[in-house]
């Protein structure tokens with residue numbers, strides 16, 4: 366394998382929790398009477414919970430105090446976690462699991478690099494608790510993507526320098542973060558068209574075609 370380590374974003378790459386994020390933010394936005402749609406939701410990919418709330422509140426006529434914002438973010442997280450209860454190992458696609466197993470068999474160390482504070486809960490719901498060699502997530506960072514911190518920490522946890530690791534992302538902010546940290550990036554979905562993506566991918570299993 367060309368890379369000794371592969372660092373995967375979680376939401377939108379390993380599993381499709383991004384729709385649950387949308388539903389939870391939409392419920393909150395409707396409650397406070399702020400317009401919110403899928404296009405605005407795309408700007409929230411890879412962005413931390415509080416930074417996501419700030420993006421949603423750009424459309425609000427009312428100014429909120431930090432305490433009120435904290436409450437709103439908690440409320441959204443409650444709705445989101447309720448939705449996560451629906452997830453089971455059947456929400457992990459065969460394609461993703463087989464590709465992860467094949468990459469590991471080819472000698473790569475596998476890590477998660479996600480802004481989410483719910484990472485460990487989600488991994489355990491889809492049957493991947495304990496699967497990764499390292500987890501860097503919203504609980505061990507102070508700056509979220511496009512800052513490279515979450516990936517820099519993941520590489521550190523793997524004991525590898527950034528140039529030996531590949532980052533796999535679905536968010537433009539995630540590819541920005543990879544580039545800023547000195548990592549090559551593989552992009553899925555919107556991230557495949559990022560001008561600085563190293564490997565644009567059509568499917569997750571496309572990772573196998575990255576030359577060894």
Ligand code: BG6
Nearest residue numbers: 376409410411414480481482483
């Ligand atoms: C990222 C998602 O993985 O995690 C963002 O792409 C989300 O949309 C962020 O805001 C933080 O997630 P959480 O679970 O800590 O609210």
Ligand code: MG
Nearest residue numbers: 374376377535
């Ligand atoms: Mg993502």
